[in-house]
Amino acid sequence: MPERNHYEVLGVAKSASLEELHAHYLEKLHQVHPDRNVGDEDAAHEKTIEVVGAYRVLSDPDLRKRYDFRSGNPFRSDGELPGVRLLMSKERKEAELRFAEGLRWLKADDLVKAVEPLKAALKLEPAYSAASYNLALAGALLGNGNFALDVLTKAIQADPKDAALQKLRKAVTTTFLTV
Amino acid sequence: MPPTPSKVLGIDLGTTNSCMAVIRDGEIQVIKSREGERTTPSVVGFLKGGDRVAGRAARRQASTNPSETVFSVKRFMGMKATDPSVVADSALVPFKVEAAANGDAWIHAAGKAWSPPEISAMVLAKLKADAEAELGEPVTQAVITVPAYFSDAQRQATKDAGKIAGLEVLRILNEPTSAALACGLDQKRNLNVVVYDLGGGTFDVTVLQAKAGVFEVRATNGNTHLGGDDFDQELIRTLLRSFVESDGIDLAGDKVALQRLKEAAETAKIELSEQVQTEVNLPFIAMRPDGPRHLVYSLTREAFNAATSHLVAATLKPCEQALIDARMAKTQVDAVLLVGGMTRVPEVRRQVEQYFGRPPHPGVDPDEAVAVGAAIQGGILKGQVRDKLLLDVTPLSLGVRVSGGLFSRLIEKNTTVPCRKTAVYTTANNMQTSVRISVYQGENPLAADNIFLGDFELVDIKPEPRGVPQIEVSFDIDANGILRVRAQDKETRKVQQIRIEPNSGLKDEQIKAMIEAAKGHAAANVQHSEAEQYRLTCRKLIEECSRELNLPGLGVGVDRAAGEAWLNQVAARLEGEDAESLKASLRELNQFVLRLRLSRPPKAADEAAPESGGAPPA
Numbered sequence: 195m196p197e198r199n200h201y202e203v204l205g206v207a208k209s210a211s212l213e214e215l216h217a218h219y220l221e222k223l224h225q226v227h228p229d230r231n232v233g234d235e236d237a238a239h240e241k242t243i244e245v246v247g248a249y250r251v252l253s254d255p256d257l258r259k260r261y262d263f264r265s266g267n268p269f270r271s272d273g274e275l276p277g278v279r280l281l282m283s284k285e286r287k288e289a290e291l292r293f294a295e296g297l298r299w300l301k302a303d304d305l306v307k308a309v310e311p312l313k314a315a316l317k318l319e320p321a322y323s324a325a326s327y328n329l330a331l332a333g334a335l336l337g338n339g340n341f342a343l344d345v346l347t348k349a350i351q352a353d354p355k356d357a358a359l360q361k362l363r364k365a366v367t368t369t370f371l372t373v
Numbered sequence: 374m375p376p377t378p379s380k381v382l383g384i385d386l387g388t389t390n391s392c393m394a395v396i397r398d399g400e401i402q403v404i405k406s407r408e409g410e411r412t413t414p415s416v417v418g419f420l421k422g423g424d425r426v427a428g429r430a431a432r433r434q435a436s437t438n439p440s441e442t443v444f445s446v447k448r449f450m451g452m453k454a455t456d457p458s459v460v461a462d463s464a465l466v467p468f469k470v471e472a473a474a475n476g477d478a479w480i481h482a483a484g485k486a487w488s489p490p491e492i493s494a495m496v497l498a499k500l501k502a503d504a505e506a507e508l509g510e511p512v513t514q515a516v517i518t519v520p521a522y523f524s525d526a527q528r529q530a531t532k533d534a535g536k537i538a539g540l541e542v543l544r545i546l547n548e549p550t551s552a553a554l555a556c557g558l559d560q561k562r563n564l565n566v567v568v569y570d571l572g573g574g575t576f577d578v579t580v581l582q583a584k585a586g587v588f589e590v591r592a593t594n595g596n597t598h599l600g601g602d603d604f605d606q607e608l609i610r611t612l613l614r615s616f617v618e619s620d621g622i623d624l625a626g627d628k629v630a631l632q633r634l635k636e637a638a639e640t641a642k643i644e645l646s647e648q649v650q651t652e653v654n655l656p657f658i659a660m661r662p663d664g665p666r667h668l669v670y671s672l673t674r675e676a677f678n679a680a681t682s683h684l685v686a687a688t689l690k691p692c693e694q695a696l697i698d699a700r701m702a703k704t705q706v707d708a709v710l711l712v713g714g715m716t717r718v719p720e721v722r723r724q725v726e727q728y729f730g731r732p733p734h735p736g737v738d739p740d741e742a743v744a745v746g747a748a749i750q751g752g753i754l755k756g757q758v759r760d761k762l763l764l765d766v767t768p769l770s771l772g773v774r775v776s777g778g779l780f781s782r783l784i785e786k787n788t789t790v791p792c793r794k795t796a797v798y799t800t801a802n803n804m805q806t807s808v809r810i811s812v813y814q815g816e817n818p819l820a821a822d823n824i825f826l827g828d829f830e831l832v833d834i835k836p837e838p839r840g841v842p843q844i845e846v847s848f849d850i851d852a853n854g855i856l857r858v859r860a861q862d863k864e865t866r867k868v869q870q871i872r873i874e875p876n877s878g879l880k881d882e883q884i885k886a887m888i889e890a891a892k893g894h895a896a897a898n899v900q901h902s903e904a905e906q907y908r909l910t911c912r913k914l915i916e917e918c919s920r921e922l923n924l925p926g927l928g929v930g931v932d933r934a935a936g937e938a939w940l941n942q943v944a945a946r947l948e949g950e951d952a953e954s955l956k957a958s959l960r961e962l963n964q965f966v967l968r969l970r971l972s973r974p975p976k977a978a979d980e981a982a983p984e985s986g987g988a989p990p991a
Contacts, residue, residue, distance in 0.1 A: 216563075216584070217585070220584060220585045220586075220587045221585075223587055223762060223764065224585075224586070224587070224762055227762055227764075227852070228791065228851070228852040229753050229754055229762060229763070229852060230753075230762065232754055232755075232756065235851070235852070239791050239851050239852070242791050242852070243791050243792060243793050243849075246764075246789050246791065246792055247792070247793070250789070295841075298843065299797070299843075302797040302843050302845065302863070303795070303797070304796070304797045307797075307799070
């Protein structure tokens with residue numbers, strides 16, 4: 195089942211204020227809570243979890259900021275390096291493997307564990323844009339905007355034409371580094 | 374099938390007194406006992422002829438039958454006999470508390486051992502019968518309240534008690550939340566409410582937000598072993614000391630005298646809520662060759678306050694923590710509700726008022742509010758109350774044991790339920806094909822320091838180098854507070870899950886037997902002897918040692934073959950040993966497993982369990 199957007203779950207606009215969020219949250223709870231749906235608890239349980247989870251994220255300004263950032267900047271899965279595979283060096287193949295490992299952890303929502311393999315991929319293949327992108331994204335989401343910016347700056351120097359890197363740098367700067 | 378009864382009994386099962394309420398013709402009513410009282414003492418008395426009494430009658434005969442009269446059993450619900458608070462509490466009660474086969478604290482009375490849920494069930498059965506007499510119809514469903522800070526095991530024990538008494542427990546509800554539900558606070562405006570609940574045996578504080586009929590708990594804290602009983606004990610100590618001084622007699626070993634002192638202390642405490650001075654008068658408290666001795670002691674409220682103010686002060690720390698957890702300043706609190714009989718004590722009211730900087734919310738009946746709230750929750754579940762909804766939180770964090778015995782939290786304390794949290798773990802060893810998921814509850818960084826809830830094994834993981842497999846663990850708590858844990862290997866899609874049944878609750882078959890016994894039938898009581906318990910633990914340890922021995926990266930100075938041989942030797946002799954020597958073997962095994970773990974190079978030792986760590990970006 196694809197996850198619904200938190201804003202859709204609560205039935206509010208992306209610009210909703212905290213008061214609006216809370217009002218919608220309470221209204222939804224009255225509808226979906228298992229105590230209101232005796233006899234159909236299992237479905238009610240699922241719906242309530244969704245509502246409570248959405249409100250938990252959106253009612254916390256910091257979590258909400260990260261949530262918005264994340265939905266606007268998905269992970270990159272285009273990890274294949276250019277070149278003829280048969281002629282590829284051992285290092286490049288290893289770098290691809292490490293990239294895939296990192297991506298797997300990102301998809302499992304474990305940012306911390308994704309960091310090490312992504313760093314390793316970059317060490318083997320310094321101009322690996324997709325790895326830089328994902329590493330910067332993980333770093334930013336973990337609360338280290340400066341680290342993310344560092345990674346991105348280096349990557350953009352190596353590949354000035356990559357638009358995705360530029361876009362992410364802008365998003366990181368506006369989301370995490372504005373005072 | 375008989376029609377489901379429409380009335381749900383709301384029960385406040387208190388440490389010293391219980392209260393019940395019901396929705397009748399759309400009105401909430403407190404139900405009086407057959408003796409005509411609005412609360413019923415949570416006391417059970419075992420009489421000489423084999424009969425037993427509960428409630429007021431049990432309390433009345435307590436002073437003449439102290440060792441066969443059980444009170445404050447709530448303090449032992451779902452507790453281990455070795456728990457320090459149980460050890461301390463059992464020294465203060467005239468009846469005997471002993472360890473059951475599973476280590477739980479049980480009560481010895483009338484020549485047999487009773488589990489605390491069984492004793493509580495006797496009180497519940499009395500309430501049920503009184504309610505049926507009053508309502509003129511059978512009552513089979515109930516909502517029972519517990520302190521917010523009760524652990525899973527304590528909640529389960531309470532549920533078991535209901536079951537044994539023949540009640541279907543629709544919900545275990547937190548007392549402070551229940552009280553808030555009863556206070557008619559649901560207004561349009563958002564209200565921040567603190568419920569301060571000091572009862573006979575427990576203290577709870579809950580911070581909640583009420584708006585549009587939804588009562589949303591933000592944080593809860595407390596102390597399951599702090600209440601009116603402790604105030605009584607301070608007074609008893611004062612009286613004992615004074616009698617030693619005046620008459621040179623120590624009454625501490627005299628059960629009958631102690632019971633009389635307890636009653637006198639409680640009475641004095643209650644009187645001091647109204648008046649500033651009282652007299653404790655216990656004639657013939659001791660007999661001496663030269664004649665009887667009497668205890669006469671004049672007690673002022675000031676002296677009472679001095680002896681107990683540290684207990685009141687001890688309640689303010691949980692208040693502070695709850696506010697911090699709720700991210701709320703004292704000035705943002707709109708109402709303070711005082712619940713529990715102890716909040717009648719002027720010094721308690723004074724200190725709480727001073728702390729929060731506002732007088733308590735008027736019109737709360739400290740003895741009845743909790744039961745009334747339970748009846749309302751019953752009404753919500755029956756669809757009779759449509760404009761209220763309760764949203765509670767988990768009082769303690771929940772998580773799993775990971776490498777190095779650390780506790781990895783999945784659900785933080787004070788998380789709104791229902792909820793689900795997922796985390797991904799990996800293996801610690803190359804080609805590992807199974808992982809053990811051990812579930813704990815608590816706030817300590819080491820798993821072993823928290824409460825163990827249960828464990829299971831996820832097997833048939835695809836063999837891969839360590840760190841590669843992804844094992845997704847998810848915790849799911851429903852509105853009833855029941856935790857389900859699920860683990861899945863993302864590669865093979867293999868799933869394993871359990872419903873966590875608190876391990877110190879009673880087994881189903883035990884409960885069934887108790888239900889039968891409660892109905893008047895005799896039930897055989899299956900019990901392992903002490904020796905059998907040690908033997909089982911030894912076997913488990915041997916398994917663990919041999920697992921350790923076979924892990925790769927054995928430490929220096931450890932010989933696998935010699936270790937195996939020694940383990941076999943110990944295993945072989947277990948059968949013939951008695952409790953004493955089994956205890957010695959247990960110690961040896963414990964030391965061995967410790968040595969194995971310590972001898973391991975630190976890195977390898979770290980990886981003896983699923984790994985969760987990893988370095989954050991610099």
